[in-house]
Amino acid sequence: MSEAPAAPPHASADPHSTARASGAPRPLDLLVTPPAARAGWRVLPARVAAMCAVELQKLRHDRTELYTRAIQPALWLLIFGETFTRIRAIPTGDVPYLDYLAPGIIAQSAMFIAIFYGIMIIWERDAGILTKLLVTPTPRSALITGKAFAAGVKALIQAVVVVVIAALLGVALTWDPLRLLGVAVAVILGSAFFSCLSMSIAGIVLTRDRLMGIGQAITMPLFFGSNALYPVGVMPGWLQAISKINPLSYQVDALRGLLLGTPSHLGADYAVLVLAALLGITAASSLLPRLAR
Template identity: 65%
Template sequence: MSVSLAERPVAWAEGTRLLVRVGTFCLVELQKLRHDRSELLTRMIQPVLWLVVFGQTFTRLRAIPSGDVPYLDFLSAGIIAQSALFVSIFYGIQIIWERDAGVLTKLMVTPTPRAALVTGKAFAAGIRSLAQALAILVVSLLLGVRFTANPLKLLGVVVVVLLGAAFFCCLSVTIAGLVLKRDRLMGIGQAIMMPLFFASNALYPIAVMPHWLQVVSAVNPLSYEVNALRGLLLGTPTVLWLDFTVLVVATIAAITAASALLGRLTR
């Protein structure tokens, strides 16, 4: 049934209000960085070490086939995706902390939709990941990696990082809604973080994986994020519409699941 002309302004107002609330929650999350900017610096150490130590060492060893692309270039896109994963996968701990501090209960009794709260946190995770991605790009350039300078492709990189971080943030919140405890979430987060990373093409091409791992990689959103980043930054062959479709669908599904389970944390 089509929306009548009288209903359209109301629907537009509701949509605008929802976007404003999402933006507000996102800004609230980012304000926390002002009180502890060292968090960004400490989180940058690990991805930079992957590039400087692992990347340069395996470039010299030529142990991992990366086609016509130097291995350090090949790895850099994977490390950008890895940093988004590592930033976002423990966002559920923050939700549980807010529950324990009574903040989440106060937010839940407001008329704000749960999806707005979850989406705001998801894209705050994405902006944090963008800060790390920028640092990784700078370090990569200093190491001699050649990235595209096409502004449209760089804008695509921003969208890919935001979607990837949003998905893993909402996955973490979904798990938090299931396990309800910080210590359980930390254990599960550690248990799934590295398998997600190693079961993707962040470090090596899918072609060199055993068959069963190729199957796992094919359903791992991180693989599509890495494919999109390599295609945009390095021009490697990929199906960008498929990469973006998988990331968008996965993110929407994760936001839906996290929003549905958020209420369990306040019971």
């Protein structure tokens, strides 16, 4: 009589032995030994993107800010731009004044959004949100960078509104995709710096009332001390000196060169904007713990 065939292996083999053979950690092992931490260079961009996404989620619940902030640049273009184009009071060469003004208004509207960003972080401190964020493993620089670039994205939405208004008014803007991409980068970098400037001031003054007063005190000097409204050559000497250290001037120069094709210094403009954004992130990150005390 022939020997009976060997029984086949049981279908439900031990999953733990399979996990050990494949090198994968067993579920119970994770309760005793945590998984290996990711490298810092992988964690930081992910947390920056997460913080940026959290900030932008607020727009889904309340878009009023975007609508109301579109009024001021529209008034600048419709009233100030159209009037000074007719009287030819400001020398802009062969470029119509309305065309010359449009990039400056884009930079102005982006700055006005970013410069009061510190009020939001003070509100988060008062609500207890900031303290909870600071006790997480997320680096302070990631928190600040996420907020700064969220301000840049908000400013970019505002810039699109200004570009549409300018196009409807007949401003001769470029529609080259690469140049428009450069415009987006310049807007985001400039807004990142001004939002970090606001958050740095918030870390010094610690209250919304003081920040509001300082913000109102510096926005107009920054705007009028740049080349947004008039060429640097028509400024008095002391104002030209201020314009040369004003990041807004470099942002406007880049926007004007990209959108209108006027002579510009794009390499120097972007270098200044990147350096200003990095310095702003560093300063705001170092002052952030003062808000949580």
